[in-house]
Structures are given as C-alpha cells and as structure tokens.
Amino acid sequence: MNEHLLEVDNLFIEFHTRDGVSKVINGVSYHLNAGETLAVLGESGSGKSVTAQAIMGILDMPPGKITRGRILYRGRDLLTMSKEERRKVRGEEIAMVFQDALSSLNPVFTVGNQISETLRKRKGMSKADAMKRAVELMDQVKIPGAKERVKDYPHQFSGGMRQRVMIAMSLAMDPKVLIADEPTTALDVTVQAQIMDLLAELRRDLNMAMILITHDLGVVADVADRIAVMYAGRIVEHADVHALYKNPAHPYTKGLLESIPRLDAKGTELATIKGLPPNLLRPPTGCAFHPRCKYAQDICVTTTPPLLDLGGGRTSACHFAKELLDGRI
Amino acid sequence: MFRYIVRRLLQGVLTFFGATFVVYCLMFAGGGDPIQALAGEKPVTAQQRAALTEQFHLDDNFFARYLYFLKDFFTGNLKSYTGRDVFENVGSALQLTGKIALIAIIFTIVVGVTLGIVAALRRGGIFDTSSLILTLVVIGIPSIVLAPLAQYLFGIQWKIFPVNYTFEKPFVSLILPGLVLGTLSLATAMRLTRASFFDNLRADYVRTATSKGLTRFRVVGVHVLRNSLIPIITFLGVELGNLMGGAIITEGVFNIPGIGGQLYKAIGLDDGPTVITFVSLLVVIYIVANLVVDLLYAVLDPRIRYE
Numbered sequence: 001m002n003e004h005l006l007e008v009d010n011l012f013i014e015f016h017t018r019d020g021v022s023k024v025i026n027g028v029s030y031h032l033n034a035g036e037t038l039a040v041l042g043e044s045g046s047g048k049s050v051t052a053q054a055i056m057g058i059l060d061m062p063p064g065k066i067t068r069g070r071i072l073y074r075g076r077d078l079l080t081m082s083k084e085e086r087r088k089v090r091g092e093e094i095a096m097v098f099q100d101a102l103s104s105l106n107p108v109f110t111v112g113n114q115i116s117e118t119l120r121k122r123k124g125m126s127k128a129d130a131m132k133r134a135v136e137l138m139d140q141v142k143i144p145g146a147k148e149r150v151k152d153y154p155h156q157f158s159g160g161m162r163q164r165v166m167i168a169m170s171l172a173m174d175p176k177v178l179i180a181d182e183p184t185t186a187l188d189v190t191v192q193a194q195i196m197d198l199l200a201e202l203r204r205d206l207n208m209a210m211i212l213i214t215h216d217l218g219v220v221a222d223v224a225d226r227i228a229v230m231y232a233g234r235i236v237e238h239a240d241v242h243a244l245y246k247n248p249a250h251p252y253t254k255g256l257l258e259s260i261p262r263l264d265a266k267g268t269e270l271a272t273i274k275g276l277p278p279n280l281l282r283p284p285t286g287c288a289f290h291p292r293c294k295y296a297q298d299i300c301v302t303t304t305p306p307l308l309d310l311g312g313g314r315t316s317a318c319h320f321a322k323e324l325l326d327g328r329i
Numbered sequence: 330m331f332r333y334i335v336r337r338l339l340q341g342v343l344t345f346f347g348a349t350f351v352v353y354c355l356m357f358a359g360g361g362d363p364i365q366a367l368a369g370e371k372p373v374t375a376q377q378r379a380a381l382t383e384q385f386h387l388d389d390n391f392f393a394r395y396l397y398f399l400k401d402f403f404t405g406n407l408k409s410y411t412g413r414d415v416f417e418n419v420g421s422a423l424q425l426t427g428k429i430a431l432i433a434i435i436f437t438i439v440v441g442v443t444l445g446i447v448a449a450l451r452r453g454g455i456f457d458t459s460s461l462i463l464t465l466v467v468i469g470i471p472s473i474v475l476a477p478l479a480q481y482l483f484g485i486q487w488k489i490f491p492v493n494y495t496f497e498k499p500f501v502s503l504i505l506p507g508l509v510l511g512t513l514s515l516a517t518a519m520r521l522t523r524a525s526f527f528d529n530l531r532a533d534y535v536r537t538a539t540s541k542g543l544t545r546f547r548v549v550g551v552h553v554l555r556n557s558l559i560p561i562i563t564f565l566g567v568e569l570g571n572l573m574g575g576a577i578i579t580e581g582v583f584n585i586p587g588i589g590g591q592l593y594k595a596i597g598l599d600d601g602p603t604v605i606t607f608v609s610l611l612v613v614i615y616i617v618a619n620l621v622v623d624l625l626y627a628v629l630d631p632r633i634r635y636e
Contacts, residue, residue: 056540091542103533107632108555118541153631169541 004031011069039220042230095175101162105154112150137168160191232288249316333635341616426587430572432507441515445522464516476582494585525557570618
C-alpha cells in the first residue's frame with residue numbers, strides 16, 4: 001500500500017447534546033495525495049466541516065467526541081499525538097481557511113500583525129522581517145497596495161479582500177496541506193470565482209495539497225481532481241471529478257447535479273431534491289438517503305448500503321449504484 | 330478625533346452648569362435656616378444674624394445668589410457658612426477619597442479580573458460555580474453591613490488593620506475601607522470578566538488562532554484577553570468615577586473625612602456652598618472619567634472611530 005499524504009481512516013464522531021447523542025460522522029474515510037485537490041461536497045450538517053475540524057484538531061470536545069478511527073498525516077496518527085506535537089502540525093503542515101473571514105480574523109489586531117504572527121512566534125523572525133514577509137504574502141494573494149494596507153484592520157477590507165488576508169495568513173508557514181472550509185460562501189458570485197482561481201493558482205505554484213469543502217458543485221468543477229460526496233455523516237460517493245459529473249453513481253449526487261441551474265435548460269423548472277437532511281439524533285433506518293430517494297426500494301429501508309467499489313478509484317454507497325451507472329434505472 | 334473631544338468638552342461645560350444649577354435649586358428649595366444650623370441649639374443674636382445674612386447674601390433673590398455663588402466659585406473665594414475656605418476641605422477630601430478609590434480599583438482588577446478569567450476557563454467547574462454563588466452573596470450585601478462587619482473582624486477581632494482612619498497611619502488605615510469598597514465592585518467585575526471572556530473564547534477568531542498552531546497560552550493570553558478587556562476597562566473607568574464620588578457609608582463607618590464623609594456632614598449643616606462645590610467637582614470628575622473611557626474605547630477597539 002502506498003502512503004498517502006493525509007488519510008482519514010474510518011472516522012466516527014459523536015456529539016453529546018442535551019437531546020441525546022448525535023452521530024455526526026459514521027465511518028468516513030478519504031485520502032489526499034501530495035499536490036492534489038480533493039473536494040468534499042455536501043449540504044449543511046453532512047459532516048464535511050466536522051471532519052475537517054477533526055483533522056485540524058480544533059473540534060470542540062466536549063460536546064464532540066471521536067469514538068473510532070485514525071487520521072494519518074505522513075503515516076503518523078494525529079489523534080494519538082501529544083498536544084504539543086499536534087500543535088506543531090497545525091499551521092506548519094496543515095493550515096485552514098475559514099468561511100467567514102470577518103469573524104475569523106481578530107478584530108483588534110492589524111492584518112499584518114495576524115499574518116506575521118506565526119512567523120514571529122513560531123519561526124522566531126524579527127518583527128520587521130515578519131512584517132516584510134506579510135507584505136509579500138499579501139502581494140502573493142493579490143491584495144492591491146499591500147504595503148500600505150498591511151497596517152489596516154480586518155473591518156477596513158472588503159469581503160473578498162478579507163478572504164485573501166485569511167488565505168495569506170494560512171500560507172505564512174508554507175503548509176503542505178490547505179483545508180479550505182467553504183472559502184467562498186460569504187462572498188458575491190463574481191468574487192467567489194476570483195477566490196477560487198486564486199486558490200487553484202496558489203495550490204499549483206506552491207505545490208500544496210488542498211481539501212476544498214463546499215456545498216456548491218459549480219465551484220469545484222474547475223479546481224478539484226477528485227470529489228467525495230457526503231451525506232448524513234458518511235461518504236456516499238467518491239470519484240474522479242470528470243467521471244462524477246458525467247455519470248453520477250449515487251442518487252444523491254445525481255440529484256445535486258440536476259439541481260444546478262443550466263443555461264441550456266431555459267424555461268424548464270429547476271429540479272430539486274425533495275425533503276430535508278435527516279436529524280442525526282434519530283437517523284433513518286437502512287440508507288440515510290432513502291426517505292428522499294426516488295429510486296428507493298424495500299432493501300434501502302432495511303439495510304445500510306456498503307461503500308461499493310466500482311473500479312478506477314470510484315466508490316458509491318448505493319444498493320443500485322451499478323444500475324444507476326449503466327443507466328438501467 | 331480632536332473635534333470630537335472639543336465637542337464633548339463643550340457638552341461637559343453645559344452639563345456642569347446645568348448640574349450645579351439643579352443642585353443649587355435643591356439646596357434653595359430645601360429651606361432650612363443655615364445660620365441656626367451653624368449655631369446648633371444655642372440662640373443666635375439679631376446682630377450675628379444680620380452680619381451673616383449680609384456676608385452670605387441670604388436676603389438677595391435666588392438668581393442673584395446663584396450668580397454670587399458662581400463668581401466666588403470661579404475666583405476661588407467660596408466660603409462655607411462656618412467661614413472656612415471651601416476649597417481647602419475639598420483638596421484634602423479628594424486626596425483621601427482618591428487613595429481609597431485607587432486601593433479599591435487595584436483590588437478589583439487584581440482579584441476580580443483574575444478570578445473571572447479562571448472561572449471562564451473552567452466554566453461549569455467547582456471553582457466557577459462556587460465563585461458565582463459567592464459573588465451573588467457579595468452583591469447582595471449592602472455596604473452598611475459589610476463595612477462594620479469587616480471593621481469588627483479585621484480591626485477588632487483579628488487586629489490586622491486599624492479600626493478607624495487615623496492621621497498617624499494615613500495609608501495602612503485606608504487599606505480596609507479600600508478593600509470593603511473594592512469588594513462591591515469586585516463581584517461585578519468578576520462576573521463581567523467571566524461573561525466577556527467566555528464569549529470571546531467561543532469566537533471564530535479563537536479557532537483561527539488555534540489552527541495557526543499558536544500555544545494555548547498565546548491564544549488565550551493575547552487574542553482572547555485583548556478582546557475581553559474592552560468591556561472590562563469600560564466598566565472599570567466608570568467605576569473609578571463612582572468610587573471618586575466617595576462612599577458615604579463606608580467613609581462614615583471608618584470615620585474618614587473624604588468626599589462622601591464631608592458631603593454628608595455639609596448636608597446636615599445646610600452648608601450650601603460646600604454641598605454645591607462638592608457636587609460640582611463630582612460632576613467634573615464624572616464628565617472627565619466618561620470622556621476618558623470613551624476615548625480609551627476607541628484605542629482598544631479599532632472598529633470604533635469618533636469624528
């Protein structure tokens with residue numbers, strides 16, 4: 001078995017709430033190789049962010065609890081490391097960009113201070129050198145007038161520029177893996193495209209690996225190499241990006257693709273997936289997607305589908321994955 | 330910024346005149362006979378009465394007397410009905426009350442803020458719960474109970490501190506009253522610190538700081554602390570203004586001739602000039618303290634700008 005750069009192996013996470021135990025992650029496995037981009041796709045509550053937080057070690061525990069599984073970085077299990085070792089992995093090996101840059105940046109420190117903080121505190125750079133490097137990083141993420149703006153505060157930037165600051169900050173320690181947790185959700189559509197282009201460019205130039213977490217299928221097509229689709233705390237489909245777009249092997253993925261508005265389907269009503277994501281305090285029996293699935297049969301209600309290997313690195317957690325792929329249903 | 334300060338100071342001037350006028354009205358409306366109050370139980374001769382009436386313009390009309398007051402106030406010639414220079418009393422009283430306020434505020438910061446931080450970091454633990462109950466009890470005890478109790482325990486029973494304020498030990502004898510005053514704001518400071526700290530501990534930027542691989546000490550000690558301090562410093566600034574106003578009961582119990590104590594005595598004597606002077610000074614202290622707090626707020630939180 002060849003070693004992956006990062007591997008999530010059979011991860012289980014529960015949240016202990018007042019109303020009971022919510023099984024948020026139920027046996028998630030995925031991997032990331034050096035220099036590639038994996039998109040993790042799913043709607044709110046599917047567990048995509050929680051998995052990322054578990055990788056970063058910033059999951060709130062309690063109420064969260066990792067009950068099973070391993071997270072391997074270069075073959076070492078992050079979950080069994082000492083706190084101090086784990087801290088050193090953060091930022092330097094694996095860095096993260098968060099969704100809402102305004103609340104994710106500290107309001108009372110200048111952006112230059114925040115970008116250069118790790119350089120000063122972890123690499124022992126002098127204040128002047130670290131600030132110079134902060135300006136370079138801001139240039140690299142294409143913030144106009146970086147030199148003048150390095151002493152500005154987060155609230156003085158526009159949403160898109162703030163997200164660029166966030167990205168510059170995550171790049172400060174030259175991480176090998178960048179986790180971008182819905183980096184464009186809080187932004188205008190035009191700005192979204194710019195940020196995605198920037199991330200793709202940086203990943204290429206810096207030869208990082210990237211996990212891109214999103215609920216927007218449209219965002220990932222140009223950027224990702226592979227896609228893992230999550231539903232109710234499990235991976236339901238995993239495939240090469242082109243294969244997945246061309247021919248989804250899970251009804252949920254199919255539903256997501258059909259619900260993208262298309263220019264060539266003008267005048268027809270937009271397809272939607274009916275119903276709501278399940279309450280994970282009381283998950284449905286069998287396949288978690290069966291109450292919303294138009295192909296659901298009796299077996300879907302009684303038996304949880306295993307993750308079927310369809311060949312070519314492609315997997316799907318559907319009893320009828322082969323039929324779906326062949327166009328038989 | 331400069332224009333803002335000027336505007337605030339001009340507002341302060343208006344507030345000052347408004348407040349002194351209101352207090353003047355109240356003293357005037359209170360009636361009473363300051364000359365008889367001066368003499369106590371003894372009879373006052375017609376001659377003495379006429380002289381004092383003349384000296385203090387007691388027969389003039391209300392507005393004339395207010396103007397006389399303003400003139401004397403600003404030229405520093407204001408005399409109390411006892412004939413003493415009002416400002417002489419004010420100086421020593423301010424010093425005393427200032428010292429007590431300083432002791433109280435330092436006690437509040439060192440103990441209250443520290444305990445609040447510890448409680449927030451160990452939220453739901455035994456320390457947090459017990460300190461919450463304790464502060465609730467302390468907030469519930471009025472100073473009329475707390476001051477004599479402290480005096481009895483620390484002064485009489487355990488003899489740790491002097492029982493009363495004495496000139497021979499001007500600092501040591503102020504410690505206990507300072508602590509008593511501090512205890513009252515300490516409880517509030519602790520709860521405020523705890524709430525503010527706890528809110529900030531859960532903020533998104535803390536998650537970001539952690540994911541940068543900073544030590545827990547730096548995340549809490551720099552990122553969280555700096556943000557949590559904003560409401561705490563605001564509270565402490567206003568509280569310092571309150572404490573400078575003097576604590577009538579605490580100063581009374583410990584027999585301290587500070588602002589609270591002297592003001593109380595002057596009210597009892599119907600000593601209009603002294604009362605109004607003290608109140609006017611308190612108004613000035615409040616105006617300045619509030620302005621400083623507001624300016625400090627802009628320094629601490631870059632999102633706030635004044636123009």
